[in-house]
Amino acid sequence: MQSWNIKQHLDTLFAIRDQLGPVYGSEDLCMLLYSMVRREQPQVVVELGTGLGATTAWVASALKEIGTGRIYTFDNGSHFQDASVKAFLSQLGGELHEFARLSQTGSYEACMDWIFQRVDVADRVQLVKGDIGFDARAAEAVAQGKKIDLLFSDFNHAPKTIIQLLAGYLPYVNTTSAIYIDSAPTHLPSYWMLENLVQMLNAKRIPAAWRHELGAEQLAALRDLVDQCRFQLVHLVEKTPRSQNSTAWIRIAPDDIFPAGATHLRFQ
Ligand SMILES: C[S@@+](CC[C@H](N)C(=O)[O-])C[C@H]1O[C@@H](n2cnc3c(N)ncnc32)[C@H](O)[C@@H]1O
Known part of the structure; x- marks a missing residue:
């Protein structure tokens, strides 16, 4: 079995960053979090606010490269349902042409799954669809009792x-960890x-x-x-x-x- 290599996914990853990132101004954040994950090798990453999956995809790519860790990402899909977001997504082209079509009829989970499958990082991502709570026991449960190494709050x-x-x-959180807000x-x-x-x-x-x-x-x-x-x-x-x-x-x-x-x- 061939191992995952970012070079095979760069066109799609950059399409995700450059076409979806601007919705939340997260193009540079994708790169920042990608680098931090590569350097610090967190086991448990929690993202509050998946959005359109841009930062998630880049973090998951870094996890694929280091060969360990998982990102638990939470979103209720509310913004995805906005008419303005739907209209924006409908006109995407190139690498995201198929995503543009899916975004008009598919569920939030199906669309996010498309993104993560497309760059072959789905095995590193757990999307939790629902309202973000402050009772971290929910996060702890998905992290299976492990402490959080990187928390990214973006909602x-x-x-x-x-x-x-x-x-x-x-x-x-772990005694060595990072929180980004x-x-x-x-x-x-x-x-x-x-x-x-x-x-x-x-x-x-x-x-x-x-x-x-x-x-x-x-x-x-x-x-x-x-x-x-x-x-x-x-x-x-x-x-x-x-x-x-x-x-x-x-x-x-x-x-x-x-x-x-x-x-x-x-x-x-
Ligand atoms: C700024 S976007 C996330 C952007 C993403 N991290 C990125 O940079 O690519 C914020 C997201 O939080 C979600 N959201 C806002 N309030 C929420 C809540 N109370 N519970 C769950 N999701 C929420 C919205 O649906 C939206 O998709």
């Missing part, structure tokens, strides 16, 4: 969502909310609201993470002038004198 970046998202998912840095209330929350976490403080809301098990897991780790917040802002052109990146790593995940450390 809502309001401050309230950020509070719920971090409270819900932090108890389930799209569009948050350039929405000022979200920017300040993230700055404030990360500052609290680095001071080993858990917000009272979370202490009251979380179950005992989740709170213990969160306390453990906060005690062990440091949180680095980077606001990745694109220079391309368009709306929502930013991504917040929270890097979580054990508080240590050595860099997390290093396989070859040199002392001189």
Whole structure:
């Protein structure tokens, strides 16, 4: 059996990136996440907001290349049903000509399956169709008890969502992990909310609201993470002038004198 080789799928992957990516401004995000997955080799990736599958396809391609890991991607398909999205999809051509036809009659799941099958990454993707909840037990269940290494939230970046998202998912992330929240840095209330929350976490403080809301098990897991780790917040802002052109990146790593995940450390 021939192994998967990205070179055989580049035309389709770039068609997905360049034709579907602009709907959400995610062309560069596809490349960023692809590179990060290749470098850091996460086992469990959770994406909140599949959209039209562009970022999912690129992340799954990186997982195929490293030969391990899975992306669990959540979407209720609401945006796919929009008349404006349907009209946009109907006029796609080239590599996505068949997808254009399918998008008019097929279900959301069938369309996403077409994308993932087309680049032969379906075995790395689990699409969960439904409303995104903040009870991370749902995510934990699909991840079969493993912790999350990379969480990419791309469905809502309001401050309230950020509070719920971090409270819900932090108890389930690994001590070396990354959380990306799209569009948050350039929405000022979200920017300040993230700055404030990360500052609290680095001071080993858990917000009272979370202490009251979380179950005992989740709170213990969160306390453990906060005690062990440091949180680095980077606001990745694109220079391309368009709306929502930013991504917040929270890097979580054990508080240590050595860099997390290093396989070859040199002392001189
Ligand atoms: C910005 S798009 C995702 C784009 C995709 N990650 C990409 O860059 O290629 C956001 C998606 O979230 C979905 N969505 C929004 N709110 C949701 C909710 N509460 N539950 C589930 N899906 C939701 C929409 O249907 C839409 O497809």
